[in-house]
Amino acid sequence: MMNFVLKKLKVIWAVALVTYKEWSAYRTHAMVSIFVGPVYFIVQYFIWSAVYSGKTSLNGLELSEMLKYFGVTTLIGYLTMDFADWNLQMLVRTGKFLTFAIRPIHHRFFALSQKIGHRVLGLLFEFLPCLFIFTFVFRVNLRPANYGWAVISVILAFFMNLYMNYLIGMTAFWLVQASGVRSVYLLLQSVFSGGLVPLVFFPEALQKVLLFLPFQYVSYVPAMVFIGRYTLGNISLPIPQIVGLQALAVLITALVNELVYRLSMKRFTGVGA
Amino acid sequence: MLKKYLLIYFECIKISVSTAITYRLNFLLDNFIMIVSNILFPLVTLLIYGSGAEFPGWSLYEVLLIQAVFTMSTAVANIFFNGLLWATMHHVIDGSLEIVLIKPVDCLFYLIASTVDFSSTSLLIGGIIMFAVALSHVGAVTALMVLQFIVLFLAGVCVMMGISLIMAATSFKWVGNSRLPEIFNSIKYFGRYPQNIFPKAISAFTSFIIPVAMIGYFPAAALLGEADVTAFAIILPCLAFTAAGVLLFRHMVHLYEGVGG
Secondary structure, eight states: OHHHHHHHHHHHHHHHHHHHHHHHTTHHHHTHHHHHHHHHHHHHHHHHHHHTTTOSEETTEEHHHHHHHHHHHHHHHHHHOOOHHHHHHHHHHHTTHHHHHTSSSOHHHHHHHHHHHHHHHHIIIIIHHHHHIIIIISOOOOOOSOHHHHHHHHHHHHHHHHHHHHHHHHTHHHHSOOHHHHHHHHHHHHHHTSSSSOGGGSOHHHHHHHTTSSGGGTTHHHHHHHHTOEEETTEEEOHHHHHHHHHHHHHHHHHHHHHHHHHHHHHOOOOOO | OHHHHHHHHHHHHHHHHHHHHHTHHHHHHHHHHHHHHHSHHHHHHHHHHHTTOOOTTOOHHHHHHHHHHHHHHHHHHHHHTTHHHHHHHHHHHHTOHHHHHTSSSOHHHHHHHTTOOGGGHHHHHHHHHHHHHHHTTSOOOOHHHHHHHHHHHHHHHHHHHHHHHHHHHHTTTSTTOTTHHHHHHHHHGGGGSOGGGSOHHHHHIIIIISOGGGTTHHHHHHHTTOOOHHHHHTHHHHHHHHHHHHHHHHHHHHHOOOSOO
């Protein structure tokens, strides 16, 4: 058992390190976020300051919580960002997936290790500089209501994003060119994960539907865990419960993922990539 | 000379249309994705007004009018000159810009003409519909207001073009950075909202330095009967911005070195 874990850790370390080094060459691309993130935040700041004028709370959120929400979703985005869908789809379409199918490690595990390396880069060149700017220049209070739950929720969001994107990437085994599916999914995710506006702003009927969809666990749930209370579709849950629900959602997505992966392996054919 | 350029331009448009007809499904999908991904930002405005809040002094349709004008400007830019960035970036990465440079036409003209792309037609139509709906809710519009709108809208399109040129010029040095548009999109974001929500320093920046306020706000203000002398004075920085883009792009082409792709 111990050997098994050690071996896995060694794989993660090796793949993550190589990915980190590979993408370090393009670190200035990641650093675009240091400009873009704060600029979007400034616009949000003035939009919501104007919208809140004369109002103390909108849909149960105060202005300071709203700003915290946007700051936190931006920062969480840097930690959980993922392109497993794009990558897997490219591997399937070009046939390069063959070289992964014959390796003695699961490709999803490889993708996870890659993501860890890539996100360490995001942590250094996107998350930390923007955290610094938000906290010391814009003076936004980004302290989570409870550090423990916030960290767990962000880690779960990290996995949720990976599993969902991997699932979308696997559609390529059936469709070969799955960029249309990807665009549609990315679009749905950008609206319904709460990145655009907190989900409590949507009509109540839609909020009820969103309760049962995976999108909220990527961004809205961890952001609300930071703020310290969770409401959607008139249902309020205590933080430990919503994080538990998030863990359950991640588990279900992981199981569906494995099931679809096994089905895809029966479909996949390739000749010498 | 002018006739030759016009002929080339129409030939390029013909090619672009035939490509769209040949790859019909792809063309329709591109159009669909383009419109759906752009209806997101009026959605935020709708949700804000839907929850009983507002931008002080602005009705829902007035804000939507600004955003409709912005959408139309984006569509025009996408169709007629936003392909410039990707074409330039591609040539710089491949080192194949010489192939364009040795042609007996102006390099910038050729790059813009050959990348005309009608995938944003749906966005243009969507923008116009949204514009018509918003306009029908904001009160009477006089012929003078329409004239003012057209002038300011064209100035806004010039700003879009300037941004496109500056991005393309940057791609000569910052090679292969597909995140370049994000930088300018974030600045353009200021142009999508009523300018009086921003402090003076920011609206001075969005009016005189990088005049993104001209893309959506000022043309819409003209239709609301609120275009004053300032709005027209800002046409000047808009033209200067475009000119700066052209000069910068030409300068970068001048610096370009290649050894035959």
